[in-house]
Amino acid sequence: MPIEYLQIFSSFKYDYVTKLSDDIFFSSISLQPSNSYFQILNFTSLLILIFILNMIFYTKRHKERIYLFLSIIGFLCSLFAVVIYLNGNPDFLIFQNSYYKNSSTGFFINRTVFAIFLLFCLIASLEFLKGLDRKKVIRNQDNFFLKIYVRLFIIFITLGVITSFSRIGNFLLLITIIFYLINELFIIKSNNKSFRNIILLIIFFDILILGIYFGSSQLFDRFYLLKDDLITTTSSELNLSRVEIIKFSLSELSNFKFFGYGTGSFKTLFMINFDNPNYFYANHSHSDIIEFIGEFGFIGLTLLIASLIKFFLNKESYTFINLILMSYLIIILSFDFALHIPLIQISFIIFFTINKNYSV
Incomplete structure (x- = not known):
């Protein structure tokens, strides 16, 4: 847009651009136009994914297939991550593990993203087990060996979440276990002892692995969501904690009230505002x-919320799984950035979309 209009839509960008040069006559609202363009493509892809899911996964049989697929994927990712972790997290081919030497991350760069993805795989595995138990009662199908495999997958997936030592991930694991226990014992009052035992087995592995192998202090330390981790790299000029970065983000909202600084532009905003000679930054x-x-901004966020209202006003959306996912959303939105990662966005879209009332 013409630079004169930019003063109306983004005064911060206007001041910044005019200080750089007097020969700039056109500019975008976004601080990082290329990133914003690709984010728009990403959101468009998510919308297309919703339509595809509604066309493909419309019965319980279809849902069970994707649950089994996620269970297998979660097992393989966790197995690879734990094996690499127990060998000192060396770099493996294109996978760089130097960021988290003391945590299992496997194919992932960030341990929290890794843990959250495994939690989706854990839910898929638990729901698949419940589906097998229903088949045993209704259709007299035992699927004995398949149950053993899925239980093995659950153990490894849980192990992957625990050894990630992600505070967000482990806290969400605790919430997931509590949800399932309350649902089994007090809401549906199920007599399914085998499923209840697998939940108790997860708790046993949690206490055994962390309490004995890694030390009792890890049992509680991993739940301190607001403990001052140094999220950005530390130097003599730059030393910012998670809380300080959040405070900075809050302080900048007043400069971008209506139209925002553009999706994918936080890194640029951070580098503009901090003297950063060593090129350390927060994405x-x-x-x-x-x-x-x-x-x-206010206008963009209003449009985004308006597009989600229909989903949250639909009573069919409030299933047991979706309630767990909503608790995930609240915690991640408050304390982490995982919802800016496409894989986590896709996982939420898949689970929210397929967990409605289905025909058999």
Whole structure:
């Protein structure tokens, strides 16, 4: 748009651009136009994914297939991550593990993203087991060996979440276990002892692995969501914690009230505002809700929320699984940036879309 109009839509960008040069006559609202363009493509892909899921996965049989697929994928990712972790997290082919030497991440760069993805795989595995138990009662199908395999997958997936030592991931694991126990014992009052035992087995592995192998202090330390981790790299000039980055993001909202600074532009905003000679930076604000508000502004966020209202007003959306996912959303939006990662966005879309009332 013409530079004169930019003063109306983004005064911060206007001041910044005019200081750089007097020969700039056109500019975008976004601080990082190329990133914003690819983010628009990403959101468009997510919308297309919703339509595809509604066309393909419309029966319980279809849902069970994707659950089994995610269970296998989660097992393989966790197995690879734990094996690499127990060998000191060496770099493997194109996978760089130097970021988290003391955590299992496997194919992932970030341990929290790894843990959250495994939690989706864990839910898929548990729901697949419940489906097998229903088949045993209704159709007299035992699937004995398949149950053994899925239980083995669950153990390894749980092990992957635990050894990631992600505070967000382990806290969400605790929430998941609590949800399933409450649902089994007090809501549906199920007599399915085998499924209840697998939940107790997860708790046993949690306490055994962390309490004995890694030390009792790890049992509680991993749940301190607001403990001052140094999220960005530390130097003599730059030393920012998660909370300080969130505070910075909050302080910048007033400069981008209406149209935001553009999706994918937080890194640019951070580098503009901090004297950073060693080129250390933060890609995200470590609070998704604050970053989304900053990226979209009031007008963009209003349009985004309006597009989601139909889903949340539909009573069919409030299934047991979706309630767990909503608790995930609240915590991630408050304390992490995982919702800016396409894989996590896709996982939420898949589970929210397929977990409605289905025909047999």
